[in-house]
Amino acid sequence: MTRPSTPEDLARGVLAGDRSALARAITWVENGRPGAADLLRRVYSRTGRAHVVGLTGAPGVGKSTLAAALARHLRASGQRVGLIAVDPSSPFTGGALLGDRIRFSHGPVDDGVFFRSLASRGQVGGLSRATGDVIHLLDAAGMDTVLVETVGAGQSEVEVMRCAHTVVVVLAPGLGDDVQAAKAGILEVGDVLVVNKADQPGASRTVQELRQMLDLGAPRDPGWRPPVLETVASDGTGIDGLAAAIARHRQYLAESPAGAQRRLWQAEEALRQQVVALVWERLVRSPRWEAVAAAVARREISPAEAAVQLLAGLGDEPGPAAGDADPALAGQGAAEGRTRATEGRAAGG
Structure with a gap:
């Protein structure tokens, strides 16, 4: 073939x-x-049919095991499941340090599950720059649910909100996650809170503390109170309850204005990031870039003045056609766009 x-x-x-x-x-x-x-x-x-579930939290809480257990449960109910695991990158090859054969060697392997590990490649926020586009491909291929496991960067993982319909924040007793989560604002992005490894000492206390934090803080969505669940992913305990909570949240989004508002916000964020990346690429490739940067270095103009000058002349620069836009720049911030565009210019691109 x-x-x-x-x-x-x-x-x-x-x-x-x-x-x-x-x-x-x-x-x-x-x-x-x-x-x-x-x-x-x-x-x-x-696209637009699959429900995207993000699993985020600090390293060591069992996100990989939980994702595999959840995938098995969803598969048993007849769903087709896509799994994306974002791994730290090798500083030498840029590839994922971990990988699907290691991360999910104990996970589902039938044709109804498609797993892919993505290298973060230095992208902050716990995701890979390609995550959103890979979600679209899995969605278009007929997956009913797409699970996205973030890299485990702890306090920087709120980025998962930009692509997931339901965000599951995973914590574990005895690791101090609850304090770190409160500091980072991770609890504010969670639609479902899970205390994994609930068979370990201190699990009940962690659950109680999380519920108290929810009582003290203003809810992000007044119509939905995140449930606090206990699981033991290694033996499947509580996975059915987690799947049910995700289903309830999906139904809530379908029936309330919050769902439409979230979809619009995510679309605006995706568009914003694409525009920033493409504008940055055109600016860096502009023949005026080096001259203006040199003027800033000589203290002849300020960076703010230089930015205004570059943007003022942007309309005069030929830009790429919509179909030629580099998808590697889509869904990433300006810093990542700067790195890639600079590398391309240095290589003669």
Whole structure:
């Protein structure tokens, strides 16, 4: 069988649920291959059906085991499940230090589950720069639920809100997670709070403290109070309750204005990040960039003045066509866009 080699062929395979085409499409998007933007354009209208669940929390709380257990439970109910695990990057290759064969060697392996590990590649916020686009591909391929496990960066993981419909914050007793979560604001992003490893000492106390924190703080969504659940992912205890809570939250979003508001906010955030990345790429590639930067270095103009000058001349610079936009820059902040654009310019791109 010939491997699909064009955006049209890959899109057709993804929409047909072909696992090989899906794997290749994800590789295209993650590596910023030419044609990846066209591929995403071809499948985007077929997205929006899957429910995206983000699992976030500090390292060591058992997110991988919990994600695998939840995937098995959802699969047993007949759902098709996509799993994305964002791993720390190798400083040498840029690839994921961990990987699907290690992270989910104990997890589900049938054709109804598709797993992919993504390298964070220095992206802050616990996600990879390609996470949003990979979610779209899994959605278009017919997954009913997409689970996204963040890298485990602790206090920086609120970024998962930008792509997940339901955010599950995972904690464990005895690790001090509750204090760290309160400091970081992670509790504010959680739609469901889970104390995993609940068979360990101190679990009940952690649950009580979390409920007290919820009582003291103003809710992000007045119509939904995040449940605090106990699980032991290693033996499946409490997974049915977690799946039920996620289903309730999905139903709540479908029936309340909060769901429409969240979808609009996520769309605006995705658009904002794409615009920032593309504008930054054009600015860095502008022939005026180095001259203006040199003027700032000589203290002839301030950085603020320089930015105004560059943006004022942006309309005169030729920009990429919409179909040629680099998908590797989509969904990332200006800092990541700066790094990639600078590298491309240094290489003669």
